Amino acid sequence: MLYGLLVSTAHAQTAASGGGQPSAFEMFVPFIFIFVIFYFLIIRPQSKRQKEHQKFLNEVKRGDEVVTSSGILGRVEGINDQFVTLEIADGVKVKMLRSQIATSQKAATQEEKK
Numbered sequence: 001m002l003y004g005l006l007v008s009t010a011h012a013q014t015a016a017s018g019g020g021q022p023s024a025f026e027m028f029v030p031f032i033f034i035f036v037i038f039y040f041l042i043i044r045p046q047s048k049r050q051k052e053h054q055k056f057l058n059e060v061k062r063g064d065e066v067v068t069s070s071g072i073l074g075r076v077e078g079i080n081d082q083f084v085t086l087e088i089a090d091g092v093k094v095k096m097l098r099s100q101i102a103t104s105q106k107a108a109t110q111e112e113k114k
Contacts, residue, residue, distance in 0.1 A: 057098055060084070065105035068096065073105055 060066065064076045066086070074086030077093060084098045102108075 056103070057101060060098070060101060066101045067103050067105055067108045069100050069102045 060076060060079065062076050062079060065073070066076060067073055068086070072086070072088055072094070074088040074094065076084055077087045078085035079098070082098055083095055084101060086094050086096065088094055
């Protein structure tokens with residue numbers, strides 16, 4: 001009797017669920033949806049910021065006042081493809097990687113006021 005009840009319950013469940021496995025496409029739809037959300041919320045904004053920063057680094061010239069990623073304020077005294085020489089105090093010059101310039105001093109003070 002118990003066996004008959006279990007078999008009828010199992011048979012009723014398979015009939016109600018359609019009896020088949022979902023297709024491969026149906027199984028990947030949630031992953032595709034998550035990736036699209038991930039792209040628009042994380043990847044795309046990050047690549048935009050990276051392009052803007054690269055454009056800023058290409059436009060930096062001698063005399064600009066900048067802020068480094070470590071928080072040092074200075075004026076650009078010399079610049080080439082890879083390195084920048086910053087004057088951080090009277091007569092104190094520091095040579096550093098160009099990529100370590102975070103932003104202009106003007107932009108940093110405007111963000112602080114907001």
